[in-house]
Amino acid sequence: MRFLVRACAPVAVLALAACSSGTSTPSPASPGGAAPLTLTDGWCKSTDSMPAMSKEMTGCFGTLVNTTGKELKISGGSTDAAMMVELHETVKNASGQMQMQPVPDGFTIPAGGSFALKPGANHVMLMKLKGDLKTGDKVTVTFDTSAGKGALTWEIRAFPGAEESYVPSPSNS
Amino acid sequence: MNHTTRRTAILSGLAGLGGVAGAATLAGCTGSGTDGSGSIQPPAGLSGPSARARAFRGARQAGIVEHPQPYAAFVAFTLPAGTERDALRRLLTVWTDDIERLTSGRGTLTDLEGELAAVTARLTVTVGVGRRAVTVAGKTPPEWLAPLPAYAMDRLEARWGEADLILQICADSPTTVAHAQRRLITSVEPLADVRWVQRGFREPFEGPGLPMRNLFGQVDGTVQPTLDGADDEVLFVGEAGPQWLREGSAMVVRRIAMSMDTWDKVDRAGRENAIGRRLDTGGPVTGGGIDAPLDLTRTDDLGFTVVDQAAHVRRAHPVTPHERFLRRPYSYDDAPEGSAVSNSGLIFVAYCADPVRQFVPVQARLAELDLLNIWTVPIGSAVFAALPGARDGEILGQALLS
Ligand code: HEM
Numbered sequence: 092m093r094f095l096v097r098a099c100a101p102v103a104v105l106a107l108a109a110c111s112s113g114t115s116t117p118s119p120a121s122p123g124g125a126a127p128l129t130l131t132d133g134w135c136k137s138t139d140s141m142p143a144m145s146k147e148m149t150g151c152f153g154t155l156v157n158t159t160g161k162e163l164k165i166s167g168g169s170t171d172a173a174m175m176v177e178l179h180e181t182v183k184n185a186s187g188q189m190q191m192q193p194v195p196d197g198f199t200i201p202a203g204g205s206f207a208l209k210p211g212a213n214h215v216m217l218m219k220l221k222g223d224l225k226t227g228d229k230v231t232v233t234f235d236t237s238a239g240k241g242a243l244t245w246e247i248r249a250f251p252g253a254e255e256s257y258v259p260s261p262s263n264s
Numbered sequence: 265m266n267h268t269t270r271r272t273a274i275l276s277g278l279a280g281l282g283g284v285a286g287a288a289t290l291a292g293c294t295g296s297g298t299d300g301s302g303s304i305q306p307p308a309g310l311s312g313p314s315a316r317a318r319a320f321r322g323a324r325q326a327g328i329v330e331h332p333q334p335y336a337a338f339v340a341f342t343l344p345a346g347t348e349r350d351a352l353r354r355l356l357t358v359w360t361d362d363i364e365r366l367t368s369g370r371g372t373l374t375d376l377e378g379e380l381a382a383v384t385a386r387l388t389v390t391v392g393v394g395r396r397a398v399t400v401a402g403k404t405p406p407e408w409l410a411p412l413p414a415y416a417m418d419r420l421e422a423r424w425g426e427a428d429l430i431l432q433i434c435a436d437s438p439t440t441v442a443h444a445q446r447r448l449i450t451s452v453e454p455l456a457d458v459r460w461v462q463r464g465f466r467e468p469f470e471g472p473g474l475p476m477r478n479l480f481g482q483v484d485g486t487v488q489p490t491l492d493g494a495d496d497e498v499l500f501v502g503e504a505g506p507q508w509l510r511e512g513s514a515m516v517v518r519r520i521a522m523s524m525d526t527w528d529k530v531d532r533a534g535r536e537n538a539i540g541r542r543l544d545t546g547g548p549v550t551g552g553g554i555d556a557p558l559d560l561t562r563t564d565d566l567g568f569t570v571v572d573q574a575a576h577v578r579r580a581h582p583v584t585p586h587e588r589f590l591r592r593p594y595s596y597d598d599a600p601e602g603s604a605v606s607n608s609g610l611i612f613v614a615y616c617a618d619p620v621r622q623f624v625p626v627q628a629r630l631a632e633l634d635l636l637n638i639w640t641v642p643i644g645s646a647v648f649a650a651l652p653g654a655r656d657g658e659i660l661g662q663a664l665l666s
């Protein structure tokens with residue numbers, strides 16, 4: 092699959108990175124040139140310090156960047172580290188508490204734009220983890236996007252937050 | 265002696281360390297960082313909230329030859345029982361990334377208060393390992409990476425003792441230090457436990473005409489190895505040391521209580537006699553300004569040496585040329601405990617290539633005879649190996665873990 096890459100968009104991203112942020116992992120799915128989907132400052136919450144009962148799943152955060160000149164949709168993903176990958180949003184439930192749930196239509200990143208994944212907001216959820224995600228390791232997640240598959244590598248970090256409760260979608264309960 | 269020279273003011277301490285380039289890069293993003301007050305001001309970028317000490321990457325870690333920033337935290341950690349090499353690798357991976365981000369004004373990956381990280385304030389974080397961490401990594405610790413000999417005047421408390429890892433966190437802002445400390449502790453929370461924290465300070469307004477003074481009022485840190493490269497073999501591990509520690513340095517951290525109550529009873533002449541240097545200028549009691557050489561042989565009318573036989577500087581002065589090290593001390597003035605009204609002293613920090621060869625002979629002489637011992641008591645002691653720097657693409661401890 093080939094992408095139309097508008098020259099100005101990646102340049103803007105680079106200029107910003109020089110001032111504000113660090114690691115950016117390109118997706119290798121691109122056939123040369125910039126990967127359509129990249130990740131800046133991506134990290135997943137480690138599970139090695141979690142109580143056993145919480146180790147089932149964990150959240151991933153960072154900034155997704157669409158380097159193409161077209162809107163990019165992410166519909167799902169997969170990883171060797173977990174049975175399932177879900178795209179989550181965090182919403183207020185009927186009793187006023189924050190809880191996370193799968194987004195029905197996936198994440199949409201505008202052409203040349205970015206999409207923030209943050210604790211307490213949109214994030215990627217690794218469900219039914221196959222083992223501990225250890226602080227200081229990395230994990231790779233491959234996403235299904237409107238521009239093809241894209242693999243992104245996330246750092247694994249200890250984090251005391253991101254403890255929102257989870258409401259499974261009807262499809263995977 | 266001609267190998268030693270006074271450490272000059274903040275500016276010359278920074279010049280030539282690459283700090284200008286780093287600061288300039290950041291300044292392009294966040295502003296120059298000078299306050300425009302017209303008082304003594306270092307060139308733009310060398311001070312102020314967004315100042316950077318130097319680029320994080322390099323053969324050596326920052327925080328050794330840089331002029332000491334006024335606020336510091338020393339945080340010692342132990343590795344949980346059963347820690348294996350891979351866990352140490354992961355821990356140093358996290359710290360490398362965290363420190364690189366923090367020293368360049370960015371929050372750590374998990375940081376929800378990045379605004380605090382934006383105030384770099386010349387932050388440096390220096391990582392050291394203790395004997396057990398080296399063993400965990402599968403390497404042979406150098407002989408000196410062990411507790412110092414016990415000295416008669418020691419009253420060591422276990423709570424300030426040896427540990428597996430240490431962070432020396434220094435900055436111009438105490439908020440910057442506190443934030444870096446918090447993030448660096450929580451980021452390795454499953455991998456290492458905090459053993460002790462020692463917080464220290466120096467004169468925040470230190471600069472030309474305003475030297476570092478300890479809480480006894482003495483000008484401290486005057487006679488030092490040179491930091492322009494000529495004394496590198498005094499300060500950094502070279503060919504003689506283990507391969508994995510080349511360009512690293514030994515780090516001795518002694519917590520020395522200073523008895524303010526008994527010091528208060530001593531007159532100024534007695535105080536100057538105890539050190540062998542004047543209180544006002546910091547110059548030798550044998551005359552001259554702060555840079556004047558010490559004359560250990562001069563006698564007074566009665567035939568006594570002007571510098572007391574038991575004066576601190578006489579006893580501490582190198583007897584052989586290799587008995588030298590860099591002192592990077594911080595005062596502490598913590599909340600008094602029990603019925604005491606003060607809890608003050610010095611976090612005595614010394615860097616050198618081999619403390620058994622360079623430091624221990626001096627410490628042994630001071631333990632045997634030093635007027636200062638009347639008012640000072642070592643209550644903590646720990647020895648670490650400050651790792652070499654992380655070059656591009658490396659983590660701190662790359663060679664240790666290879
Ligand atoms: C609370 C404890 C201490 C205080 C208050 C203190 C204070 C001082 C002062 C005021 C000076 C003179 C100015 C200077 O050159 O810095 C000095 C010099 C020095 N001190 Fe200390 N010191 C303490 C502990 C130590 C320890 C534990 C050592 C090493 C084992 C040490 C080693 C030295 C050396 C090497 C010098 C320079 C001597 C020379 O002129 O060649 N000090 N100290």
Ligand SMILES: [Cu+2]
Nearest residue numbers: 150179191216
């Ligand atoms: Cu979630």
